[in-house]
Amino acid sequence: MRASLAQTSVAVLTTFLLFYPVLQIVLLSLNKIPYFRIGGDFVPTLESFQWVLQQPEFWRGLVNSLIVAGATVVAVITLALPGAYAFSRYRFRGRDPLLSFYVVFTQVSGGLGIAGLIALFAIVSALGLRNNLLALALIYAAGAIPYHTWLLKTYIDTIPRSAEEAALIDGAGVVTLLFRVVFPLMAPALAVSAILSFIGAWGELILANLFLSGENRTLILWIYSLMSNVYSVQWNRFAAAALLYAIPPVVLYIILQRFLRKGLAFVY
Amino acid sequence: MRPYLLIFPGLLLFLFFNLWPIVYSVYISFTNANIRNFPQPPPWAPEELKQARPPPDFVGLANYASIFTGPASAGFWNAVLWTLVFVAVSVPAKVALGTFIGLLMSSEKVLGKSAMRAFLIVPWALPLILSVVAWRYVFDPTYGVVNQMLYSLGVSKPPDWFVNKDYAYAAMVVIEAWLAYPFIMTVVIGALANVPRTAFEAAQIDGAGRWAVFTRITLPLIKRPLIYASVMTAAASLQFFLVAFLWNFIQLYDRFVLAYGYYWAFGSPFREYGLAAAVLSISALVISVFMILAIRLTGLMRGMYES
Numbered sequence: 001m002r003a004s005l006a007q008t009s010v011a012v013l014t015t016f017l018l019f020y021p022v023l024q025i026v027l028l029s030l031n032k033i034p035y036f037r038i039g040g041d042f043v044p045t046l047e048s049f050q051w052v053l054q055q056p057e058f059w060r061g062l063v064n065s066l067i068v069a070g071a072t073v074v075a076v077i078t079l080a081l082p083g084a085y086a087f088s089r090y091r092f093r094g095r096d097p098l099l100s101f102y103v104v105f106t107q108v109s110g111g112l113g114i115a116g117l118i119a120l121f122a123i124v125s126a127l128g129l130r131n132n133l134l135a136l137a138l139i140y141a142a143g144a145i146p147y148h149t150w151l152l153k154t155y156i157d158t159i160p161r162s163a164e165e166a167a168l169i170d171g172a173g174v175v176t177l178l179f180r181v182v183f184p185l186m187a188p189a190l191a192v193s194a195i196l197s198f199i200g201a202w203g204e205l206i207l208a209n210l211f212l213s214g215e216n217r218t219l220i221l222w223i224y225s226l227m228s229n230v231y232s233v234q235w236n237r238f239a240a241a242a243l244l245y246a247i248p249p250v251v252l253y254i255i256l257q258r259f260l261r262k263g264l265a266f267v268y
Numbered sequence: 269m270r271p272y273l274l275i276f277p278g279l280l281l282f283l284f285f286n287l288w289p290i291v292y293s294v295y296i297s298f299t300n301a302n303i304r305n306f307p308q309p310p311p312w313a314p315e316e317l318k319q320a321r322p323p324p325d326f327v328g329l330a331n332y333a334s335i336f337t338g339p340a341s342a343g344f345w346n347a348v349l350w351t352l353v354f355v356a357v358s359v360p361a362k363v364a365l366g367t368f369i370g371l372l373m374s375s376e377k378v379l380g381k382s383a384m385r386a387f388l389i390v391p392w393a394l395p396l397i398l399s400v401v402a403w404r405y406v407f408d409p410t411y412g413v414v415n416q417m418l419y420s421l422g423v424s425k426p427p428d429w430f431v432n433k434d435y436a437y438a439a440m441v442v443i444e445a446w447l448a449y450p451f452i453m454t455v456v457i458g459a460l461a462n463v464p465r466t467a468f469e470a471a472q473i474d475g476a477g478r479w480a481v482f483t484r485i486t487l488p489l490i491k492r493p494l495i496y497a498s499v500m501t502a503a504a505s506l507q508f509f510l511v512a513f514l515w516n517f518i519q520l521y522d523r524f525v526l527a528y529g530y531y532w533a534f535g536s537p538f539r540e541y542g543l544a545a546a547v548l549s550i551s552a553l554v555i556s557v558f559m560i561l562a563i564r565l566t567g568l569m570r571g572m573y574e575s
Contacts, residue, residue, distance in 0.1 A: 004377035011372045015384045018369075018446065021402040022390055024413065028405060035411040079278035086271035098275075107500075108559045109286075111507035114526045115552035116289030118296055118533050118545050123289060125307035142285035145278045174270060203395045205510070210534065223397055227404070227514065235405065242401040246394060253393040 025239045034234035048240035058241065061219035065202055068137050068218055072201035073194045075141035076148050080193070083145070084152030085182060089161070099153075102146035109143060114206070121210060130211050140201045148193050155189035156182070188259055195256045199249045219245050290552060297331055297546040299324035303539035324542065331546035340532070340543055347528035354441065354524065355505040361445040362505075363498050366452020371486070373453065374460040385457075392450040400514045403443050404430075430516045437523055443511055448501050452494075459493040460486070499562040506555055525551045 028036040032043035052058050086092075087099055105112075120139070129135035159182070167181045183190070208218050223245050226233050296306075301324040309317050335344040369388060373381050391399060406412050407429035415426035427435040463485075471481050512520040512527050521531035529551060533544035 002377065003379045004375075007372065007375055007377045008379045011375075011378045011381070011384055014369060014372065015387050018449070019387045019390060020413070021399075021406050021446070022394070025398075025402040025405055037411065037413065037416060079281060082274035083278045086274035090271035092271045095271075098279075104559065104563060105286075107503065107563070108507075108555055111509075111526060111555040112290055112552050113286075114507075114509060114530060115548040115555075116286065116293050117530070118301075118541050118548065119289035119292035120285065121533075122296070122307040123285075123292070126310055128310040128312070138281065139285045142281040145282045149278060199395075203397070205397065206513070220395075220397060223401075224514070227397075227401065235408075235411065239401065239405070242398045246398040249395050250393055 026243065028236050029239035029243050031236050034236045036236075048234075048236040049244065051237050052241045052244055055222075055241075057217075057222045058219070058244070060215065061217060061222040064133060064212075064216055065219040067133050068140070068208075069198045069201040071134055071137035072140045072144070073197050075138055076144045076197040077190060077193060079141060080145050080148035081152055081183075081186075081190070082178070083149045084156055085178065087149065087153040088156035089164075099150070102150050106147045106150065109146075113143060117206070117210070120207075124211060131213055131216050133212070133216055136207060136211055137201065139207060140204060141197070144197050144200060148197065151193060151196075152186070152189055155186060159185050192256060192259050195252045195259075199252055202249050293545045293552075294549045296324070296542055297549045298326055298328060299542050300327045300330070301541035301545070303541075306541045327542065331543045332550075334543060335546055335550070340547075343522045343528060344525075344547060347522050347525045350437070350523040351506065351508070351525045354437075354444075354508060355502055358441050358444045358448075358505045358508075359498060359502045361441060362448040362501050363452055363494065365445050366449040366497075367456055367490070367494065369449060370453040370456025370460070370490075374457055376465070388453060389450050391447055396447075396510060397514060399447060400443070400511055403439070403446070404515075407439050431519065433519045433523070436516055436519045440508070440512060440515065440520070440523075443515075444505065444508065447511075448504065451501065452497050455493045455497040456490050459490040463489055496566045499566050503555070503559055503562060506558060525554075 024036060027042065029048050030044045030046070031041075032045045032047065033041055036042065087095060124130055124135065124139070127135075163181050163185070164177055167177050172180065203220065205220050205224060208221055209224065212218060212221060223242055226238050226241055305321055305324045308323055309321060334340045372378055373385055373388070378384075407414050409415055409426070409428045409430070412429075414429070418426040429435045429439045467485055468481060471485055476484065507526060508524050509526040509530070512524050513530070517527065517531075517535055521527045521535055525547065527535075529544050529547035531544075532538060532540045532547060
């Protein structure tokens with residue numbers, strides 16, 4: 001078949017239109033004047049980014065976000081991995097129903113998360129854990145456990161058992177077995193799991209907004225507060241702040257794609 | 269014992285922070301929890317603080333009566349109706365846009381597809397809040413490209429996409445379509461990737477027109493994956509909340525059920541937690557039933573026990 005100019009043009013135009021909102025926010029952040037339009041004035045400068053980097057809220061938010069997301073990654077992996085191993089390697093009562101429940105929950109977690117919000121608010125308040133970054137990370141990890149248990153289980157299924165059996169014959173206990181034999185083989189899957197839980201924690205807004213205040217506010221809450229009084233912040237600065245906020249998850253997403261191309265297609 | 273010991277830590281945390289709150293929320297929906305008695309202070313709080321905040325009273329079905337037939341019912345049914353309209357409008361929009369792009373990106377006649385795909389996947393990779401920021405600028409009443417185009421087309425007073433409820437709602441449909449097309453596109457590209465090109469060539473040699481090739485070959489090939497994707501994306505529309513929350517919550521809270529529940533709990537000065545819990549419990553029930561039916565119908569769980 002020969003290439004068609006008409007079809008290619010339609011494709012290019014569609015791609016341009018759909019990418020336009022992102023393109024325009026990038027150009028806006030680089031513009032000296034606080035607005036941007038096609039055919040309008042465009043004076044490129046990094047002043048807006050410099051402004052963001054001078055804001056103490058930005059740095060405080062960045063540190064808090066890194067703490068929350070980092071703690072979430074650690075908690076997700078330490079809690080989901082043993083479960084995933086058990087689901088993959090053992091047959092026991094309740095295995096299949098629990099696994100199905102985990103998978104179904106993954107699909108409705110968004111809506112049900114909002115549904116449980118009020119009680120979660122009460123529970124966290126009663127435990128005195130409001131405004132606690134590590135407690136928030138633990139809540140994020142709790143919500144991520146079904147998906148990550150399932151994800152890691154699917155990967156362990158593909159690892160041959162022979163290595164473990166050899167270690168068991170050598171008299172290794174289950175902990176040695178996991179740390180010496182299973183985990184090193186799982187490095188790519190653990191990386192995928194870590195990236196996804198980091199992105200999730202980095203982007204969570206509703207719980208963070210409900211529980212964190214003052215010094216403990218994460219970066220997304222700063223972006224959200226800029227958004228709420230958009231008329232008092234110049235648009236180019238606001239765009240720069242949102243773009244800087246987005247860099248870590250976008251970079252991680254690109255790394256994730258490389259893992260997926262290497263044959264870890266089980267994620268989606 | 270060993271598998272249980274390995275599963276329990278994660279399971280317990282999940283049950284405590286995810287499942288228990290849902291059950292507990294259902295309980296709260298039968299009480300008069302509000303700003304004066306909820307949430308209860310921690311156990312180590314001073315005694316006088318505890319006495320100043322007696323726990324909420326059990327009120328039976330009063331909250332449900334309020335949302336179905338009572339004072340909150342107008343807002344509730346309004347939110348239910350508009351949520352269903354949103355599903356009915358946004359799902360065809362997402363599926364049509366995603367399918368159109370998926371077909372284009374599978375076409376042999378389009379050059380530079382891999383470069384374009386890298387751009388087209390972007391809405392998927394971006395954090396939601398950045399996407400909303402980008403769309404806020406697109407719809408900005410003064411500087412936004414939408415209103416500037418309307419202006420140059422001769423509309424002397426283009427709408428305010430934030431302050432006007434209906435225009436804000438319309439913007440939600442556009443943004444949801446934009447957020448979801450990468451998913452549909454990927455499903456369509458995946459479904460067509462495994463088809464031998466000879467099938468299309470043979471049909472053309474046999475004299476089949478473009479339309480016939482589309483309806484007889486392409487459509488049957490993508491039908492099943494597309495139905496699956498549509499059901500999944502309908503669930504997302506049913507649970508639509510965050511974009512409305514970020515856009516202009518004051519205008520949109522009574523257009524989406526989850527937003528309406530959130531509004532009564534945290535989004536308004538009223539803080540009627542019991543009432544909000546009733547709204548959210550009903551929503552959770554509807555979403556769960558929808559998902560269970562969808563999973564049954566689309567066979568999502570098939571092949572789960574293979575290993």
